[in-house]
Amino acid sequence: xxxxxxxxxxxxAQHSARREWERDVREIGYRxxxxxxxxxxxxxxAHLATGEESGVTVATAGRLMLSRPQGxxxxxxxxxxxxxxxxxxxxxxxPDFEEFCRLSLGDxxxxxxxxxxxxxxxxxxxxxxxxxxxxxxxxxxxxxxxVSDPDIRYRQRELDLWANDGVRDIFLLRSKVIASIRRRxxxxxxxxxxxxxxxxxxxxxxARPFVTHYNALHTDVYLRIATELYLKRCVVxxxxxxxxxxxxxxxxxxxxxxxxxxxxxxxYQAYGDYTDMMQIFEDIVAGTxxxxxxxxxxxxxxxxxxxxxxxxxxxLVELIAEHAGVEVDLSMGKEHLQRVASSLGxxxxxxxxxxxxxxxxxxxxxxxxxxxxxxVCDYPQEVSPLARAHRSKPGYVERFEPIVAGRELGNAFSExxxxxxxxxxxxxxxxxRALGDDEAMVVDRDYLRALExxxxxxxxxxxxxxxxxxxxxxVANIKEVLLFPALRPEDNxxxxxxxxxxxxxx
RNA sequence: GCGCCUCUAGCUCAAUUUGGCAGAGCAACGGACUCUUAAUCCGCAGGUUCCGGGUUCAAGUCCCGGGGGGCGCACCA
Numbered sequence: 003x004x005x006x007x008x009x010x011x012x013x014x015a016q017h018s019a020r021r022e023w024e025r026d027v028r029e030i031g032y033r034x035x036x037x038x039x040x041x042x043x044x045x046x047x048a049h050l051a052t053g054e055e056s057g058v059t060v061a062t063a064g065r066l067m068l069s070r071p072q073g074x075x076x077x078x079x080x081x082x083x084x085x086x087x088x089x090x091x092x093x094x095x096x097p098d099f100e101e102f103c104r105l106s107l108g109d110x111x112x113x114x115x116x117x118x119x120x121x122x123x124x125x126x127x128x129x130x131x132x133x134x135x136x137x138x139x140x141x142x143x144x145x146x147x148x149v150s151d152p153d154i155r156y157r158q159r160e161l162d163l164w165a166n167d168g169v170r171d172i173f174l175l176r177s178k179v180i181a182s183i184r185r186r187x188x189x190x191x192x193x194x195x196x197x198x199x200x201x202x203x204x205x206x207x208x209a210r211p212f213v214t215h216y217n218a219l220h221t222d223v224y225l226r227i228a229t230e231l232y233l234k235r236c237v238v239x240x241x242x243x244x245x246x247x248x249x250x251x252x253x254x255x256x257x258x259x260x261x262x263x264x265x266x267x268x269x270y271q272a273y274g275d276y277t278d279m280m281q282i283f284e285d286i287v288a289g290t291x292x293x294x295x296x297x298x299x300x301x302x303x304x305x306x307x308x309x310x311x312x313x314x315x316x317x318l319v320e321l322i323a324e325h326a327g328v329e330v331d332l333s334m335g336k337e338h339l340q341r342v343a344s345s346l347g348x349x350x351x352x353x354x355x356x357x358x359x360x361x362x363x364x365x366x367x368x369x370x371x372x373x374x375x376x377x378v379c380d381y382p383q384e385v386s387p388l389a390r391a392h393r394s395k396p397g398y399v400e401r402f403e404p405i406v407a408g409r410e411l412g413n414a415f416s417e418x419x420x421x422x423x424x425x426x427x428x429x430x431x432x433x434x435r436a437l438g439d440d441e442a443m444v445v446d447r448d449y450l451r452a453l454e455x456x457x458x459x460x461x462x463x464x465x466x467x468x469x470x471x472x473x474x475x476x477v478a479n480i481k482e483v484l485l486f487p488a489l490r491p492e493d494n495x496x497x498x499x500x501x502x503x504x505x506x507x508x
Numbered sequence: 509g510c511g512c513c514u515c516u517a518g519c520u521c522a523a524u525u526u527g528g529c530a531g532a533g534c535a536a537c538g539g540a541c542u543c544u545u546a547a548u549c550c551g552c553a554g555g556u557u558c559c560g561g562g563u564u565c566a567a568g569u570c571c572c573g574g575g576g577g578g579c580g581c582a583c584c585a
Contacts, residue, residue, distance in 0.1 A: 068544095068545080068546080068547095070547055071541090072541055072543080072547075072548090073540075073541040073542060074541080074542045075541090075542040075543070075544085076542095076544090077544045077545075077547085079545090088544090090543080090544090092542075093542080094542090106535090106536080107535070107536095121543050122544065122545080123543095124543085124544080124545070126543095140518070141518045141519065141535050141536075142518095142535085143518080143520080143534090143535085144518095144519045144521095144533085144534055144535075144546095145534065145535070145546065146533090146534070146546050147519070147520040147534085148519080148520085149519065149520085150519090150520070151519085151520095151577080152577060152578065153576065153577050153578090154519090156577090165519085207584085207585085208584080209583085209584060210583090250585090252583090252584065252585085254583055255509075255582080255583065255584090257579095257581095257582095257583090257584090258579075258580095259585085260583085260584065260585080264585070266585070349582095403585090409585080410584085410585055411585080412585070464585075465585085466585040468585085469585065479579095489576090489577085490575090490576070490577090
């Protein structure tokens, strides 16, 4: 829907009376000490029989989500992040009973009282005292339907978190996923580090960066598009098992699967190669599923995904043959692969080499068909400037992408360790940039100097945390796993309107 | 960036095949009610139908332009 005008007439009219009430009648507490969460109370007294009074007094706080005043008696539902519990108020027992009945949905209150189960069987706190902690001057949407408008849900996530069941659970799950990965990697001897977000030149991936300006140095800097090069410099420095979970930024369009800032795990292991990385992928993805969801077979968008290791391993060439029905190989040469691409309706630029052509064919015909999980192995060197040449297949590198539900979940390779080879690859990238590839890499001399100190054989991987959480949470849109996804700013709307209506821009 | 869909009260949704007084439920506001479970009942109020033009006696509805969002394509993880 359209953006939300504020303050809207409805809001003003609805709440002027309540502002009076708050100012004149009710103090807002500074502090409230709870003995337990609302949901914790519900769980620990679940055994109470109908009509039974526990004799135990608790103090708990949260938002009022339902209110059913009924004359000399009132029921309400208090909810906090542990769950919910019914409140049971009596005119004869509850202080300021009339005001308690006037509370609005969404108001925060703290209550103390005995835990009882009502005659109708609902576990409740019998309110012996209560305190207003904050007023909700805006509504929380329909109490049955919540708020379904995605624009409101994403722009006002704080409202969405209360109004729609399950939203908060996704973010609690996300937190647990990241905690679980940290724990697993820590147990495997990996050290977590933090490398710069502001890069003098963007590197480690093929992507367009965001540019910003560093005043003190009178120079432009780039928001990182990957953590890769700094992390491998850590390995050169002797941090043999290193990882970072951090935000990376890519200056590209929004989609249900892309946000310009996203969270990536990158990990590097000295003395390892890409086969070690496959094992780590399986351990993280299946292990975390087992730990948090209780199973390695998870439902996703109406189908099951079996994450149980070991995952299928197949080469890019094999999978293209399976799904596109064509035999391809780098040895066929550029012209032949162009003809194959044309016959499949795959568009390409004239400067694409055989490797880029092969990758395009894969991405247009095969990738989305792979339900997986499957490790797609052995990419053309041409499209993998940081990966080490395959030990037995000329023209290819030791690289794989794990594909689940038709999507790349990450990327991994046996790292290129030879500084001369790396320099040549960077220079090749610069030639491609000159030909029109604005995502091609540029020569990173700091990185080359590091390689000249000696990088041992190293396996590395990247894993998109947002996409992993999407799988676990069974959601199709990345915005569902980002608390505050990128949206067009509302502030631009009035400006856009005046521009559209013919007023000159300033 | 391109294509398709969509936008009506604070929220969820109605409004007859190009058109004929813009409605309901919930929330809010006033009242009744001593065991409710989306409580119920009575009353009251609530609108720039996303914005700007146009066609028409008459536009939420039809046409043009713009904006937000969703989905798809493209690019990427």
